[in-house]
Amino acid sequence: MKTKKAIEETYRLNCFVENRPGVLARIVGLISGRGYNIQTLHVGPTEDGTVSRMRIDVLGTARVVDQIILQLRNCVNVIEVTCRKR
Amino acid sequence: MWRYGGAVVRCGAKALVEGLERAGVEVVFGYPGGNVIDIFDCVRTAKFRFVLGRHEQGCVHMADGYARSLGRPGVALVTSGPGLTNTITGLGAANMDGVPLVLVCGQVPLDEMGTDAFQEADTTGLTRAVSKHNFLVKSADEIPETIAQAFYIATHGKPGVVVIDVPRDCQRAQTAAKYPARVSLRAYHPERFASSAQVNRLARLVNAARRPIIYAGGGVIAAEASADVVALAHKAGIPVVTTMMGIGAIDSDDPLSLGMGGIHGEPAACRALADADLVLALGVRFNDRTAAALPRRQWARIVHVDCDASAINRNVQVGFGIVADVKDLLATVDSRIRPASHDEWVTRCRQTGDEGDCDACATSPKRGYVVPKAVVDSVCRAAKGSLVAVTDVGQHQLWAARYLRHVRPRCFVSSGGMGAMGFGIPAAIGAAIARPDMKVVAFVGDGGAQMTAEELVVAAELGLPVVFVVFANGTLGLVRQMQKADFGSRFFATTMRSPDFVKLAGAYGVRGVRVSDQARLDAAVAKAIRTRAPVLLEVCIDPETLA
Ligand SMILES: Cc1ncc(C[n+]2csc(CCOP(=O)(O)OP(=O)(O)O)c2C)c(N)n1
Numbered sequence: 313m314k315t316k317k318a319i320e321e322t323y324r325l326n327c328f329v330e331n332r333p334g335v336l337a338r339i340v341g342l343i344s345g346r347g348y349n350i351q352t353l354h355v356g357p358t359e360d361g362t363v364s365r366m367r368i369d370v371l372g373t374a375r376v377v378d379q380i381i382l383q384l385r386n387c388v389n390v391i392e393v394t395c396r397k398r
Numbered sequence: 399m400w401r402y403g404g405a406v407v408r409c410g411a412k413a414l415v416e417g418l419e420r421a422g423v424e425v426v427f428g429y430p431g432g433n434v435i436d437i438f439d440c441v442r443t444a445k446f447r448f449v450l451g452r453h454e455q456g457c458v459h460m461a462d463g464y465a466r467s468l469g470r471p472g473v474a475l476v477t478s479g480p481g482l483t484n485t486i487t488g489l490g491a492a493n494m495d496g497v498p499l500v501l502v503c504g505q506v507p508l509d510e511m512g513t514d515a516f517q518e519a520d521t522t523g524l525t526r527a528v529s530k531h532n533f534l535v536k537s538a539d540e541i542p543e544t545i546a547q548a549f550y551i552a553t554h555g556k557p558g559v560v561v562i563d564v565p566r567d568c569q570r571a572q573t574a575a576k577y578p579a580r581v582s583l584r585a586y587h588p589e590r591f592a593s594s595a596q597v598n599r600l601a602r603l604v605n606a607a608r609r610p611i612i613y614a615g616g617g618v619i620a621a622e623a624s625a626d627v628v629a630l631a632h633k634a635g636i637p638v639v640t641t642m643m644g645i646g647a648i649d650s651d652d653p654l655s656l657g658m659g660g661i662h663g664e665p666a667a668c669r670a671l672a673d674a675d676l677v678l679a680l681g682v683r684f685n686d687r688t689a690a691a692l693p694r695r696q697w698a699r700i701v702h703v704d705c706d707a708s709a710i711n712r713n714v715q716v717g718f719g720i721v722a723d724v725k726d727l728l729a730t731v732d733s734r735i736r737p738a739s740h741d742e743w744v745t746r747c748r749q750t751g752d753e754g755d756c757d758a759c760a761t762s763p764k765r766g767y768v769v770p771k772a773v774v775d776s777v778c779r780a781a782k783g784s785l786v787a788v789t790d791v792g793q794h795q796l797w798a799a800r801y802l803r804h805v806r807p808r809c810f811v812s813s814g815g816m817g818a819m820g821f822g823i824p825a826a827i828g829a830a831i832a833r834p835d836m837k838v839v840a841f842v843g844d845g846g847a848q849m850t851a852e853e854l855v856v857a858a859e860l861g862l863p864v865v866f867v868v869f870a871n872g873t874l875g876l877v878r879q880m881q882k883a884d885f886g887s888r889f890f891a892t893t894m895r896s897p898d899f900v901k902l903a904g905a906y907g908v909r910g911v912r913v914s915d916q917a918r919l920d921a922a923v924a925k926a927i928r929t930r931a932p933v934l935l936e937v938c939i940d941p942e943t944l945a
Contacts, residue, residue: 330585333534334522341526375711382708388531388551391585 318373322351322398325381327366328358330389339366339390342383348372363391369398410538411436411569414502417545419445420577423473425464425831427457431477433504433517436569441475449831449860452852454481456824458488459850462497463825466811467786468832469622471498471552478504479517483524487818489559490528494815495643496620498557500548501525507567508536521563530558535565538573550581555588556706557620590705592722592730600720600727601734603701607676609743610636613659615688616643616814617681617704623725624807627680628652630728635739636678637747639667641688642799644681645810650803656747660688662796662945670747675699679716681724683709685815703727757943758797767940768916770794773867774801774841776923781837785809786829788838790822790846793875793945798841809836820849823866827853830862837927839865844896845874851902857932858907864933865926866908868899871939879944893941903934914938 329335336355343350351369358365370377377395384393408416414437418426425447430438441448451457454476461472472492476485482503492499506515522532531551533544541564548560592600604610614627624647631638631654638648639659648655657664659671668691671677677700682688684702692700692714700716702709703724710719720727759771774797778785783804788811789795795812802810811829813821826840847868857864869875878892903910913922913935926933 333536334526334532337523338526345527379708379712386555386588386706386708388583388586 320371320373322369322371323377323395324398325368326394328391329364329366331362331364332389335389338387343380407572407574410541410571410573411440413541413573415440415444417542417577421545421549426473426475427451427460428475429454429457429481431481433478433506433566451856454484455488456850456853458485459821459824460828461499462492463788463811463828464832465497465499467808467829469808471500471549473500475502478506479519482519482521486528489525491813491816491818491821493528493559496557498552499559500552501561503563505563505565508565525561529561532561534563535568538568538571539575542575542577546578546581590721592720592727596720597731601731603676604634605736609674610676611670611674612636612638613677613679613682614638614644614647615641615682618644618647618724619807621724626725626728633737634735637670637744639671641682643814645799646805646807658799660691666750684714689713758945763916764940766914766938768913768919768937770797770939771801772916772919773937774798776920777839778803780924780927784836786833786836786838788822788826788829788840790842791817791819792843792846794841794843794869796945819846822846823850824853826864827857827862830864841867844868844870854906854908861931863930866934868936869939870936871941873941899934899936908932908934910934912936
């Protein structure tokens, strides 16, 4: 339950993911399925053709964003997630 | 293990069935259809047993009950489109409770996908929210490796559901691909170990605590760590409260067992959680039901251990979180724990206060009814410690959770996180197939029983000695109870006509017995449990009884 008002800020998540069908949908679904808005989303290749990079800006409290990161790391095709405040 | 020398070429469907065999599958629950018919043709001669359900939801709950009671992944096999959409509740129930389960489903041929072909459904899209992972196979060559990966993912880290969508053309195409000797996933490395600093801090906290409590959840059962938890409790004198999913982690007669906590739990267990100076939460995920019973001021006193990093600080901001396998961690910390007894605290925890009236445990029932607790007690007595108790969802579930005694690990099977009505009957069938050495008893409401009653015929067909106890109160009891408590008794849509369950059972080939006189309860239950065939006991419960 989101009772306590905490400050919402924009965080930029940098995800390195395996370049496979369905990965983008799972990651977007994981964030939007919990009612959080993705502000911008950028997906592109990396030098390693089997790895894609996703840049996701989300608006949320630090707690919510921490949760999102941990859940992203649980995804089978997610290699690495880093985050910084925008 | 047997080898396929050289490159053995066979069709994808055959490769899939071989893959399931190689993964150690012993039973598959399923339902056929056009887009899995090639796979079924190979299952016909497979080394594993196939159980035909009567509805795909039933098949998945059966696989789930099998997995929970045995500690091995459950497997289901269904067709595309409606076959798949029928599984969604089952998948959600398993995934929410961290049950390892692999679903294989047929799909229209690759070149027809996206054309709204007959019985096409977006399986990966539909199952994403109710699975840990899903695969869409794109060629027959991928099948053996995908099967191996699916079982790895379903059983490593926090267990869960993995779906494999197999287009029909991939089932029919030829492949020489072999089952891999080992699975290595580039991005998925779920093993987590506590640092030695964490282990030392944990030991310090336990050794310094004067009013410690262990709060054991389903993760303890899943990690096969029940004995380790009980050993720690005895060594360090720590009373144990369980969540509903943790029932079975400690014997109810153990002097350190306080029963179930949470909003439906024992008052003594909740008081102990509220008064403790250290709450050692092991394999719990603090969902709203468990978290609500724990006062906020206690949060800082929680040490939370779970294999899922995202479970820590999700709903409750804990003082100290450790991401680790519970069993590993307890083995590591053991040598640093000093023996203690905390006699005074244990005595205080065990004191029963004013628990209020309990009409579910009244000693003398109204005429024409039996008392819920008497039913549960009677089952426990008759099963003599070799009981697998499966429940549906509702008042009867809470009664079972509260009153069952001497439940062993994996022997309380219930849909906790999802609370899916309709779980009980098929899950009990799965459990009976998994544990022929045990007495399987399903506790179901008359509402939930009507959701998956069709599976009764499977118990009859296979001659499974399950006892289905239907708590017939003519109402959707738990919701009616909420209307009574929170809506000024404005009852609506919670009283319903039910079928004559004795006749219904008879129609399915299950012996049905109605018990409306408490004096006859014990004899009826004992006879049902002795019977080497399925029996349905319809027990008449006063609709006014609250849980
Ligand atoms: C599939 C599903 N639909 C609705 C609910 C909401 N619900 C929870 S308990 C309950 C009543 C269950 O009634 P019954 O099966 O008769 O059991 P009782 O509570 O009377 O023991 C309902 C409708 C649910 N848990 N699952």
